[in-house]
Amino acid sequence: MKILLVNVPHPAIGSRIPDDHLPPLGLLAIGGPLIDDGHTVSLVDGEFGPMPLAELVARIVAAAPEAVLFGHSGSTSGHPVIAEVSARVAQALPGATIVYGGVFPTYHARDILEAEPHVGAIVRGEGEETARRLMAALAAGRPLGAIPGLVFRDGGAIRETPPAPPIRDLDAYRVGWELIDHARYSYWGGLRAVVVQFSRGCPHPCTYCGQRGFWTRWRHRDPVRFARELARLHREHGVRVINFADENPTVSKKVWRAFLDALIAEDVDLILVGSTRADDIVRDADILPLYKRAGWERFLLGLESTDAATLALIRKGATTTTDREAIRLLRQNGILSMATWVVGFEEERDRDYWRGLRQLLAYDPDQIQMLYVTPHRWTPYFRTVEERQVIQTDRRRWDYKHQVLATRHMPPWRVLLWFKLIEVILQARPKALARLYLNRDPRLSHAMRWYTRMGRRVWRHEVVSWFRDPLVREGPSVARFWGTGQADENALAVGAKRGAA
Known part of the structure; x- marks a missing residue:
């Protein structure tokens, strides 16, 4: 498959103020195993500049990928940017599969899929092995229900598979340094x-x-x-x-x-x-x-x-x-x-x-x-x-x-x-x-x-x-703003129990 990894420009102070920029390790960690599986993988890093969103979308569309993988290490504050960019990309490339991974989507997966119909699948937890299996299934046209660590759209329904087991051998997956x-x-x-x-x-x-x-x-x-x-x-x-x-x-x-x-x-x-x-x-x-x-x-x-x-x-x-x-x-x-x-x-x-x-x-x-x-x-x-x-x-x-x-x-x-x-x-x-x-x-x-x-x-x-940036005087409670807490310390397990299909 032709896969494009996308690092959006992050709005956080820590990303915008320094003159230095560090490589997006999470995306590179996914990219290495995908390259080794024979996929054609490239990276667009919107942090430089930062790249205007219209230009970032144009770069993504010009690459004509079959799958677009979004992720960001600071994904709570970065999510609104990813939501906007991915929606524009899905409109311009209706045949491409939008995949989203990271900490925020891991724990807000069902909320995201309900609110953003253009997202096809969310990788939850560690992504190296799950992304490999997901891309292999998409390339072969196989169903996704047997792949652990996913929340995905199945027709009109949202399905959630059990959590992926933790990666035992971290050395089994290499970082795709050649992407930068x-x-x-x-x-x-x-x-x-x-x-x-x-x-x-x-x-x-x-x-x-x-x-x-x-x-x-x-x-x-x-x-x-x-x-x-x-x-x-x-x-x-x-x-x-x-x-x-x-x-x-x-x-x-x-x-x-x-x-x-x-x-x-x-x-x-x-x-x-x-x-x-x-x-x-x-x-x-x-x-x-x-x-x-x-x-x-x-x-x-x-x-x-x-x-x-x-x-x-x-x-x-x-x-x-x-x-x-x-x-x-x-x-x-x-x-x-x-x-x-x-x-x-x-x-x-x-x-x-x-x-x-x-x-x-x-x-x-x-x-x-x-x-x-x-x-x-x-x-x-x-x-x-x-x-x-x-x-x-x-x-x-x-x-x-x-x-x-x-x-x-x-x-x-x-x-x-x-x-x-x-x-x-x-x-x-x-x-x-x-x-x-x-x-x-x-x-x-x-x-x-x-x-x-x-x-x-x-x-x-x-x-x-x-x-x-104005602060609100009569704002909502934290629970009303974000939803109820995921009470178990292992929130991945909680999500699986709540929505496994």
């Missing part, structure tokens, strides 16, 4: 870059996270083969920055050390950035020098909150003592720490923000990433906020960088004021400025200056956006 021009993708201030996954899943039961439903359990690539692949990307394509998309790549200390040792043995000049848990950093205090030798320059630590009650509510399973120690250990080993902090919990008051600011100053992270609490219906956290009022009804703004929920004790303008004030204080305090301008490590200095330049642009954009 590596010279177009960069990160870290113009350095050639890719996004990769060493592992999938996370064993921790944080209530705001949907990983326990989407990825099911933690699995990992072969550490030596994975290190070899990263080295090849550097040697053959000039890739300098490796951005890990893993939720928690360091779950197994034994496996993680094997990867570090293998990458050090490859002797390539790479910059590694990604996310992990603070308790894993503390656990690995004795091998953090290996992290640095392998190329690690920054870890994002999901602190979420400095309030013990809030951490208990979201079942983070962390302590403020551990978070502080992880930041200290990273600095001791020449690795930058970026602390995420989430605001907008229902009972917050001025004193909570003041206490949080003081604790963040005590943590002393190198960088700070402020986010707004944003519930998704497939997470256990959604059930705790179903009755909260929605104040942002534009779904394109549900990207963690816009206020979407009302708080009980504070008007939105005061939440914004604290949000921006905390960012300024953390990034402009004398200690932070000294690290920024007097850092003796040129690589870390470059990284911090790049992030600071981008952060200034984001800061201004968020303030302007708050005034430009």
